[in-house]
Amino acid sequence: MRLATSVMRVQQLMISALDAALKPFGLTFSRYEVLVLLHFSKSGSLPLSKIGERLMVHPTSVTSAIDRLExxxxxxxxxxxxxxxxxLARLTTQGRATVKKATDAVSDIDFAITxxxxRQxxxxxxxxxxxxxxxxxxxx
Amino acid sequence: MRLATSVMRVQQLMISALDAALKPFGLTFSRYEVLVLLHFSKSGSLPLSKIGERLMVHPTSVTSAIDRLExxxxxxxxxxxxxxxxxLARLTTQGRATVKKATDAVSDIDFAITxxxxRQxxxxxxxxxxxxxxxxxxxx
DNA sequence: CATATTTAGTAGGACGTCCTACTATCGGAG
DNA sequence: CTCCGATAGTAGGACGTCCTACTAAATATG
Known part of the structure; x- marks a missing residue:
């Protein structure tokens, strides 16, 4: 139980730090993950179902995220x-530019975060x- | 980033398993944690602020949880x-009986969960x- | 080929989390 | 003793997650 509690607390701290870093771009970590996925796909577009599968979230969560990103x-x-x-959800020019900048911001805190x-x-x-x-x- | 993603995924899996185990008692893990805290306090009651401090959640999250538990x-x-x-949030007789039963259910899955x-x-x-x-x- | 099942996406709702803003009360500084 | 900042709790709202239920379209079955 102690372990489970720690996992949840670390998740809470991480998501909080990531969301804070992404806030200047108008993004949350969830929506950022969607943009990254699209950014690394060949055509910059993916069916919503594929996004849900990759990110392991419920289809309705994808609909919600895409609603906001759109x-x-x-x-x-x-x-x-x-x-x-x-x-298909397709990255716009603006979306691609934003995900690049957001990735820099996220990378900066990635080290400090853990x-x-x-090795550890x-x-x-x-x-x-x-x-x-x-x-x-x-x-x- | 890989590590952060894994932490979040494990949290998702754990909370899902815990919530499922607690569902028969009408509880979620969040609300169960509140009951456990009250159960182990001397008088079976705590100020809402204390609950938020111990569980490390926002005061409004406590208000919300107590609303439902009440x-x-x-x-x-x-x-x-x-x-x-x-x-003060005070455990009722029914609350105390429920948290005891719920704890058994949670303990059962605690081992299997990780x-x-x-040592690990x-x-x-x-x-x-x-x-x-x-x-x-x-x-x- | 017609029907049944599966798959994709969305609508509406429950919960938990956080944030900001507000009221009430306490406690300390003058 | 009065006022002012800190503390406790709540209201209202944004987001993300999940669930169930529904429609549309593709695919499998007989």
Whole structure:
């Protein structure tokens, strides 16, 4: 229980630091993750379902995030001609510029955020990986 | 970043498992934590401010949790005679009975939840502790 | 080929978290 | 003793998460 509580507390601290770093760009970490995913995709666009799958969040969470990102002008919804059930979220020029700047801001705090050596970070990652496995998660 | 993402994913998995285990009792992990805190206090009651401080959540989150717990009949609000700014949350008989049963349910999954040996759990805890420290947190 | 199942996305709602702003009360500084 | 800052709690709102339920479209089944 002590471990579970610590995991949650660290998550709370991290998300708080990341959200603060992203606030100047009008982003939260959740929405930033969506932009990064689109940024690294070939065409700069992905079906919403793919986004949910990759980020491991509920489809309705993706709809909500894309609603906000679209309202902000960072992405736009484009119908998928190959499968008319699908909607693609496509990064706009503004969205691409923003995610680049936001990534610099996030990188700056990434080191400070853990206070661990590279070796310790790796150990921690491996332990968390085991925990994910135990819960039926299959980290890539 | 990989580490941060893993922490968040593990938190997501844990909270999901814990909430599922607590659902039969009408509780979420957040509200369960409040009940546990009250259960282990001498008088079975604490000022809302104290609850927020211990659980490290915003005062308004406590108000919200107590609202729900009160509506469920697990706690009741009692004015503090020594300091009329304060409101105490007091565990009801039903609340105390429920937290005991809920604790059994949580304990059952606590082991399975991490998939780590005792030694590994301890290592993980120490690493997370360092991460908390680096963020200005002072684990008790 | 027609129907049934699956998949994609959204609407509406419950919860938990935080923030800002406000009221009430306490306690200390003059 | 009065006023002023600190503390306690709440109201209202923004966000992110999940759930259930629904529609539309693709795919599988008979």
């Amino acid at each position: 309202a902000q002008g960072f992405v736009e919804r484009v119908p998928d001609k190959d499968d008319r059930r699908r909607t 206070g661990l050596t590279d 970070q790796d150990d921690a990652y491996q332990l968390l990986r085991r925990m994910r496995r135990a819960s039926g998660d299959f980290p890539q | 509506a469920q009949g697990f706690v009741e609000r009692v004015p503090d005679k020594d300091d009329r700014r304060r409101t 998939g780590l040996t005792d 759990q301890d290592d993980a805890y120490q690493l997370l502790r360092r991460m908390r420290r680096a963020s200005g947190d002072f684990p008790q």
